[in-house]
Amino acid sequence: MEDEAAAHCSRAGCRADAAWSIGWRNPRIHSADRVKLWAACDEHRPFLHDYLETRGFPVVVVPAGTVIDVVPDGSRS
Numbered sequence: 217m218e219d220e221a222a223a224h225c226s227r228a229g230c231r232a233d234a235a236w237s238i239g240w241r242n243p244r245i246h247s248a249d250r251v252k253l254w255a256a257c258d259e260h261r262p263f264l265h266d267y268l269e270t271r272g273f274p275v276v277v278v279p280a281g282t283v284i285d286v287v288p289d290g291s292r293s
């Protein structure tokens with residue numbers, strides 16, 4: 217039985233443990249209080265962040281285990 221807290225990277229085909237949480241939403245279909253969550257390893261954090269950012273989605277990246285309450289507009293970093 218796998219530890220529930222051990223999230224794995226959201227990148228397709230990657231089985232690495234996630235070191236980061238990526239919170240994002242699509243402003244066209246998600247209200248401002250929605251947070252979609254991806255997990256990312258060190259290697260794929262930039263890939264997943266850029267994937268969302270290039271689509272114009274608000275996105276925040278925090279260390280795994282940190283709660284993301286909201287993804288504010290204009291928080292792209």
Ligand SMILES: [Zn+2]
Nearest residue numbers: 225230257260
């Ligand atoms: Zn990965």
